[in-house]
Amino acid sequence: MTTSPAETSAPSSAVPESGGGLARAVRRRLHPDPTVRRLAAITLVNTVGNGLSLAVSVLFFTRVLGLSAAQLGFGMTAAGLCGVVASVPAGRAADRWGARRVLVTLTGLEAVGTAGYALVHSYPAFVVLACAVAAVDRGSAAVRNALYAEVLPADRRVAGRAYLRVVTNAGLCAGTALGAIALQVDNRPVYLTAIVANAVSFLFVAVMYRRLPVLAADGPSARSDAEGSEAPRTKRRNPALRDGPFLVVTVLNALLCLQFAVLEVGVPLWIVHETDAPRITVAGTLIVNTVLVITLQVRATKGTEDPATAARVCGRAGLFLAASCVVIGLAHGLPAIVAAVVVLGGVVLQSFGEVLGQAGGWALSYDLAGERAHGAYQGVYNAGTAAALMVGPALVSTAVIGYGLLGWAVLGAVLAAAGLAMGPAVRWAGRRGRNA
Template structure:
């Protein structure tokens, strides 16, 4: 009997194989717990993020310019928060630091309902942004500590899908407050978000096991200078990932402005484009992580993501001057390409942020990596609006160039990081 025959005879007959069913719940118990916490958190976030700016302007009576100034100051504080928060996670433990930051966020969010002056608004906005961005870095470090290396990226992808679902549902619930358009309705929604933080704290404290204590050597390193800030290749990877993260401002700012100002597509496509992005990310993010466990594959995933994002820019630019429904179809195709680039590039970036960090220093490295993302989030709206509104099709071409450079430069930069790691 040939080898092929033996193998064929030992295979399970196709008709006897149990049918594969799509999993809504993750097979790993710990990831399921994290998903439940994430869902509660993002439901509250989706509820308030839709309303907060309107609450500041329509209810508190601050002008749009002053609110923009407050949010800019808050964004800058958020950028600065990641590094010290991540370092604190290495020194004092990611779980207690995360719980402390979420508690600050809860108090700050609830205090919005008591604001009576503009300086108080600025202070609270900065406090909430600092806690939010800092907790993001610490949360990612916590994932590295409680999940085995082979499950970190796939677990984060699953949690990101849950995040999109939670924010989507929370945004739909916010429509009730928007319809009422009263101070009481806005306040209830904001307080509900603050309460969700308290629920998250309780869940982290009760259902999530504390990460194992680090070895003495790792603890000693945590007390020294920040290793991520001295790792030039990692800083370069962080900067390139920041370029790729301009995609979020592209879909949130660039596409709506381009659609309304420069195309004949129906205006409801602004919401439609966000829906297309959300659905595709929920469906594809976990699949996009397959193979990114290897550093080289993760770097190449960033390259593919950058090219997909560049292609998205090219397609979106083509919508200019087309008839309404044709423009709508072209815009939908461009947004679809952006979603594909998003899930691939994000999977690659997460994998690299973990793989290039030594065990015991994930807080420091996630803090630096998240700072790059936060900087892109803060500067992105202005950069994308300037390119798209100010320069039209040329602006889309320049944005596509940034994505291409950010993606294709990742592989040689990662090889540089690996060589430095081997030489150390």
């Protein structure tokens, strides 16, 4: 989606008087950078479709495709593994052929794959398709992060990603609300419509990416012409896989990303099975987290342009996450209302840790990367995140929930250690850069 200069700079007086207040309120919410606004529009379309699909996918797979819970679990695990593996080559492809070109291709393939679910009639076909879609999806995530390095100046990448994460949360909420309508209707045609609508959203996103200009930038990563043509780059070994400090930061960030399994799996299971808190508290935790992320994510990026500061931000994130684990664990055995308040307090701490950890992690993923190899570095970094998202639910549901407060305390210690270890890892990276 493109925006003309006239559209971005029109004065308030140009708006009709009857709608002037609303227009000014909307403008205040828009990002001042036109490139970020374009990316925000793409993100909104993408996440509304994803939210719709996430809301209905489990029932679609089990009730429409007829899969058992065990079959679905195995298929999703296999798909998650494929997503981990796909991130690295996708990032390398972005360096070789340009992130925008690769992302348009992957997004188009994801549209086809998602629509393909409507044609699946056997379990082997489902597993193959799920693996293909997951590989394309996680590959797209790595390439998308590399694209941000190509279209945004270095000093605005992290703040831009924070703004896009706010849009992501808003889009997922809107898509989930649409999905709730589909769940209420609860029939095969509606579920198929939701899946196909998500596929169509990917097509729109592919077109919007295709029209996104890859801006010329100072330095070695600049494009060769004003129209953003993306020339192939020279083949060489993946530098990210030979960068020891970066690999350590990737692992530490993956450990911090276990927090998402805490919120999405651990907290609901804990509330329902191990506390007397009302079950509606599960929805309350998601609402609290979403509101805090939308409110705080952009602010959390301030000052993270410096790698040492970003590492300290990750350290604070680890401490907040550790505290949240202990607080959530303490809800066991408390009266219903008190337990609900304690869990919600733990989720508030988790949300603080989340926005800080994401801000610091984004900054380090760019600051420690080679400027001409953002695809390779983002591919490796995204593989670590994908691995955490894959193993996190099983780890939290067994090793944490099964051991009660002790399990929560051990997980908290792991998260704190991961965050605090970012400082030494970044100092190692700094020494290696000076000695190179």
